[in-house]
Amino acid sequence: MNVRTVRRAVTGALATAAMTAAVLTVPAAAATADGDAAGRHDRHSATRSAMEAQLRTGIPGVLGQARDAGGTWQGSAGVADLGTGRPRLPQDRFRIGSVSKVFTSVVLLQLEAEGRLSLDDSVERWLPGVVRGNGHDGRKITVRQLLNHTSGVYNYTADPGFQKLLGPGFREHRFETHTPAELVKTAMAHAPDFRPGEGWNYSNTNYILAGMVVEKVSGHAYATEIERRVIRPVGLRGTTLPGTSPKMPDPHGTAYTTAGSEDPDTKPFDATELNPSWGWAAGEIISTTGDLNRFYGALIGGKLLPAAQQRELQTTVSTRGQMPGARYGLGVAEIPLSCGVTVWSHTGGIHGSVSLAAATAGGKHTAAFNLNGDWGGDLTALTEAEFCGKAPAADSAARTPERSPQKVMTLR
Structure with missing residues (x-):
């Protein structure tokens, strides 16, 4: 199965599959009425869309989790294994x-x-x-x-x-x-x-x-x-x-x-x-x-x-244009988003695995994502979706991590 075949398969079967996403935990102090729960769920609709968009680049599967005052949200799109079709699981390691x-x-x-x-x-x-x-x-x-x-x-x-x-x-x-x-x-x-x-x-x-x-x-x-x-x-x-x-x-x-x-x-x-x-x-x-x-x-x-x-x-320094808009501290990057929110983040790429971890000031809102393919994807779209509620642009699936504004800080 080559990259083109993978993309066709994902765009067809996987991209139309239902993505598993649910609020897993809610702090005791938070309201638990059905309407409130639905609101928390809806807050991640942009994130779900951004995860599904990664599949259109041919990435087999995406795993994500976010934590904020509303609780812990877990989502996945696509599959963990193209042969078996097993979905990606919250406890999966990468x-x-x-x-x-x-x-x-x-x-x-x-x-x-x-x-x-x-x-x-x-x-x-x-x-x-x-x-x-x-x-x-x-x-x-x-x-x-x-x-x-x-x-x-x-x-x-x-x-x-x-x-x-x-x-x-x-x-x-x-x-x-x-x-x-x-x-x-x-x-x-x-x-x-x-x-x-x-x-x-x-x-x-x-x-x-x-x-x-x-x-x-x-x-x-x-x-x-x-x-x-x-x-x-x-x-x-x-x-x-x-x-x-x-x-x-x-x-x-x-x-x-x-x-x-x-x-x-x-x-x-x-x-x-x-x-x-x-x-x-x-x-x-x-x-x-x-x-x-x-x-x-x-x-x-x-x-x-x-x-x-x-x-x-x-305490950050300029990345001299290598990460447009971002500044780098001691192992974490300070990244301003389009909605005015700033996150502290790092990305990582190694064979078959592309990851992102990010948090707002004080660690009040965190998110982590992993893609189990290394030839496509858009980490900026995932970050903007989760922290700004911004749905991905129609062409975002065409971006590779290297062309993304949030450059993958990679081993390779």
Whole structure:
């Protein structure tokens, strides 16, 4: 089944299927009359429309959850598996790609709050000799610049050889293990993008280095620190760090990829199992929509960081036009929407999985979405629908994540 066939199938059978969407929980203080419940349900009609619109790009299925004062709303469109036709389920797990970065940032900010490092420490202080070569100099780069992508460090996933591993060579190399040192070495073979502090460029290498700093400062594996400091305290029961394991914990659907091919006749294939070590602290985490909402509600709600570090998290820099209108903090982006609402968000793309997590100020309204295909979709439409109640434009299904105003901050 190629991409064109998938699109025809989805536009036909799946796009006309009823989408499951319901209010799952309502706070005790909220009214529970049928009229009020219907009103809460209707508030997500634009979100339902935006989810269904993703299917017209050929995406097999979309999963979403939103939380606000009205309770928790869960919706899905399309299927989790094209072979069986199983619908996507609220408890389904998926790879969140670069949404992982904010977990790594939170750990470093907590370590700073404990006085164990400073955001203004040089990378060289903690990783002597690691960031050197072809103009890179860790003595001139701070930890803060790693987290807000102003370091200028080359992005290892942009390396032509690495691109082949992720693209045409993905089937052959998908189960290989990559070490953080190897990933950084790949980046050091290239010149920096710019001098530290003089530009902005999204670089996965920044967060590989951030994970290495976590380990040097704490004396523990970065995954251990995330589990101890974030996953357990927030109660993220569906969130895991797989390390080198290619397996997905149950329940989960199927992740479909074209491995970056732009050929419309490329046959999407199952990418559910892969060794995510090449993403490590920049993007290996597996989670659920419920856990992402819980995490973003706690983080943007100020429950994970002291006030000083919360301000650091949400102190932003210009993305120099790479994300029009958006500014980037320490692992989260500040994104103004068309209705005047601002959300704190991050997106993530990895083979077969495109994700979004977002929250308004104070974490009062959160939303998380996942697409189980990586060749289409419009995350901006989903965000505008949920937070502004804005139904997607007629042509929104034609957008790819790369052309969307809300650029997918991706591993690939």
